[in-house]
Amino acid sequence: MSPRKSVAETAATRERIIDSALTLASTEGLEGLTIGRLAADLAMSKAGVIGHFGSKEALQLAVLGAAVERFTLRVPARAVGARPGTERLTRTYVEWIAYMAEGEGHGGCFLTSVASEFDGRPGPVRDAVLAALGAWTAYVLTELNTAVETGQLPERTDVDQLAFELGGVILAAGQSIKLYRDPQAPTRARRAIARLLIAP
Numbered sequence: 001m002s003p004r005k006s007v008a009e010t011a012a013t014r015e016r017i018i019d020s021a022l023t024l025a026s027t028e029g030l031e032g033l034t035i036g037r038l039a040a041d042l043a044m045s046k047a048g049v050i051g052h053f054g055s056k057e058a059l060q061l062a063v064l065g066a067a068v069e070r071f072t073l074r075v076p077a078r079a080v081g082a083r084p085g086t087e088r089l090t091r092t093y094v095e096w097i098a099y100m101a102e103g104e105g106h107g108g109c110f111l112t113s114v115a116s117e118f119d120g121r122p123g124p125v126r127d128a129v130l131a132a133l134g135a136w137t138a139y140v141l142t143e144l145n146t147a148v149e150t151g152q153l154p155e156r157t158d159v160d161q162l163a164f165e166l167g168g169v170i171l172a173a174g175q176s177i178k179l180y181r182d183p184q185a186p187t188r189a190r191r192a193i194a195r196l197l198i199a200p
Helices: 003-028 035-044 044-050 055-075 086-099 108-119 124-149 160-180 185-197
Strands: none
Touching: 003 035, 003 108, 003 160, 035 044, 055 086, 055 108, 055 124, 086 124, 086 160, 086 185, 108 124, 108 160, 124 160, 160 185
């Protein structure tokens, strides 16, 4: 076996483990990840699974990183062509709501679930969640400030308050979709987003 093929196979195995772990963590939470369960699901040894990461925490961080990447490609990346400001933000939030409603209509959002799971647990995973959510908040604030500067929103708009309220809509939507399995939740969330982002 050539070294190049060995490296490629190692990378492919690592990605397969992360994919399986992300699927499992979506229902069991990051703390619910067990090396034994992953090994059984992947028909691998426990040593074979953990050997790619070194520790459970490193595996959790890799899964979180994969989730952030998928979210980025699924949500804000689909709004890149929209006009900066309220149009881009509206499209982004609509994509996020659609993303939460996937998976038999009650998939929820992995990132918001992990944020709730680790909000009171200090450590590298919580730090990574904070960094991901901080990047999202910066994105939202940039678009809101652009909307104010271009007259899409009133000059007096409190962008921090508006970002807070938009986040509240997403959290409510996620709970209604995943916990209550309310089929009207996506529609209600889209209406709320539109109401917040339309200039009076």
